[in-house]
Amino acid sequence: MKNRIPKHIAIIMDGNGRWAERRRVPKIMGHREGVASIRNITKACTELGVKVLTLYAFSTENWKRSKKEVDGLMKLLVEFLKKEEPSMQRNNIRLMAIGRLKELPDRAYKRLTEVMDSTKDNKGLVFNLALNYGGRPEIVDAASQICRDVQSGKLSVSDINEETFESYLYTHGLPDLDLLIRTSGEMRISNFLLWQLSYAEIYVTDTLWPDFRKKNLVLAIEDFQGRERRYGGR
Numbered sequence: 001m002k003n004r005i006p007k008h009i010a011i012i013m014d015g016n017g018r019w020a021e022r023r024r025v026p027k028i029m030g031h032r033e034g035v036a037s038i039r040n041i042t043k044a045c046t047e048l049g050v051k052v053l054t055l056y057a058f059s060t061e062n063w064k065r066s067k068k069e070v071d072g073l074m075k076l077l078v079e080f081l082k083k084e085e086p087s088m089q090r091n092n093i094r095l096m097a098i099g100r101l102k103e104l105p106d107r108a109y110k111r112l113t114e115v116m117d118s119t120k121d122n123k124g125l126v127f128n129l130a131l132n133y134g135g136r137p138e139i140v141d142a143a144s145q146i147c148r149d150v151q152s153g154k155l156s157v158s159d160i161n162e163e164t165f166e167s168y169l170y171t172h173g174l175p176d177l178d179l180l181i182r183t184s185g186e187m188r189i190s191n192f193l194l195w196q197l198s199y200a201e202i203y204v205t206d207t208l209w210p211d212f213r214k215k216n217l218v219l220a221i222e223d224f225q226g227r228e229r230r231y232g233g234r
Contacts, residue, residue, distance in 0.1 A: 003225065004224070004225045005048055005049050005050060005221065006050065006178035006179040006201075006221065006224055007050065007051040007052065007175040007176075007178055008050075008051060008052040008053075008054065008174060008175045008176060008177045008178050008179075009045065009050055009052070009053055009054070009178065009179045009180075009181065009221075010053075010054040010055070010056070010177055010179070010180050010181070010192070010193055010196075010200075011041070011053070011054070011055050011056065011180075011181045011182070011183070012056045012180070012181070012182040012183065012189070012190060012192055013034060013037070013038075013055055013056060013057070013183060013209040013212075014182060014183050014184035014186055014190075014208075014209055015030075015183050015184030015207075015208030015209045015210065015211075016030035016031045016033070016034045016208070016209055016210055017030055018030075018184065018208055019033060019034075019208045019209070019210040019211065027069060028069070028072040028073075028076070030210055031072065031073060031076055032076065033210035034209050034210045035076065035080055036210070037209055037210055037211075037212045037213065038055065038080070039084070040213050040214055041053070041212065041213070041214070041217055042093070042125070042127055043091075043214075044213075044214035044217050044218075045125055045217070046091055046093065046124060046125045048217075048218075048221070050125065051125065051126065051175060052125070052126040052128060052174050052175060053125060053126070053127055053128065054098075054128040054129075054130060054171075054174075054177075054193070055127075055128070055129055055130065056130045056133065056190070056192050057077070057129045057130055057131050057133075058073060058077075058099075058130070058131045058132060058133070059130075059132075059133055059134055059190065059191065059192075060099075060100065060132055060133065060134035060137055060191075061134065061191070063132075074104070074105050074107075074108045077108050077111075077112075077131075078107055078108055078111050081095075081111045081112060081114075081115045082111065085115050085118065085119070088115070088119050088122065088127065089118070089119065089122070091124060091125075092122045092123055092124030092125075093119060093122055093124050093125045093126075093127050094119045094120060094121075094122040094123070094124065094125070094126050094127065095112075095115050095116050095119045095127050095129070096116065096126055096127065096128040096129070096174075097112055097116060097128065097129045097130075097131050098128060098129075098130050098131070098133055098138075098170035098171060099130055099131045099132040099133030099134075099138075099170065100132045100133075100137060100141075101113075101131060101132060103132050104131060104132055112129075112131070126174065128171075128174070130192070130193075133170075133192070134191045135189075135191045135192055135193055135194030135195070136191055136194065138169060138170050138194075138195070139169075139194065139195060141168075141170075142165060142168035142169050143165075143168075145168050146160060146164075146165070146168055165195075166195070169195060169196075171193075171196055176196070176199070176200075177193060177196040177197060177200040178200060178201065178224070179200060179201050179202075179203060179220065179221070179224045180192075180193070180197060180200050180201070180202045180203070181203050181204075181205070181217075181220050182202070182203070182204045182205070183205055183207055183208060183209040183212050184205075184206065184207070184208050184209065185204060185205070185206040186204070187204060189202075199229070201224050201227055201229065203220045203223055203224065205219075205220065
């Protein structure tokens with residue numbers, strides 16, 4: 001198990017709503033149980049030696065959900081950050097976030113930036129939350145900034161290549177994505193890390209996110225370890 005641990009794992013945490021529906025409880029209860037999975041998987045990644053864990057927590061499309069659900073999710077985010085900050089410090093975890101963060105509600109954005117600042121010097125697992133995130137918006141934002149830098153003379157057109165473009169993405173500075181996990185059995189990537197997925201391995205499980213625990217993560221990593229990564233070479 002110690003061999004070929006993926007450096008960077010990303011997870012599309014799907015199935016909170018279905019988990020709640022099956023139990024005939026409010027949807028927010030599914031989201032709350034999903035937080036327990038986040039705690040468990042974050043701890044597991046630390047124990048296994050994963051360097052970066054990126055979680056798809058709130059997409060740019062999620063604003064289309066009911067105001068009640070969105071408000072509940074933002075409240076849950078603030079609660080989570082408040083409760084987990086001491087644990088992040090104890091376990092040397094650095095909080096990072098990607099997406100159009102400034103469009104988050106003021107309270108959520110303030111708390112998020114506070115915890116990112118307080119954990120910025122931690123050297124262990126990078127716990128990366130994708131919030132108000134979309135893969136297409138990320139690419140658009142990168143292209144827009146490149147255009148501005150070309151116009152200002154900071155960058156020339158001849159300087160633009162894959163490496164340059166990647167340096168403008170939200171994930172710049174992080175290791176390449178090795179493994180994408182999607183829970184709940186859906187076979188789509190939902191506008192998540194479109195650039196970064198180029199050569200990542202994809203693992204889909206029928207397990208709903210609130211039921212996903214370390215044993216499920218281990219199964220995904222073992223599947224990853226059994227694959228031959230060719231990177232288009234043959």
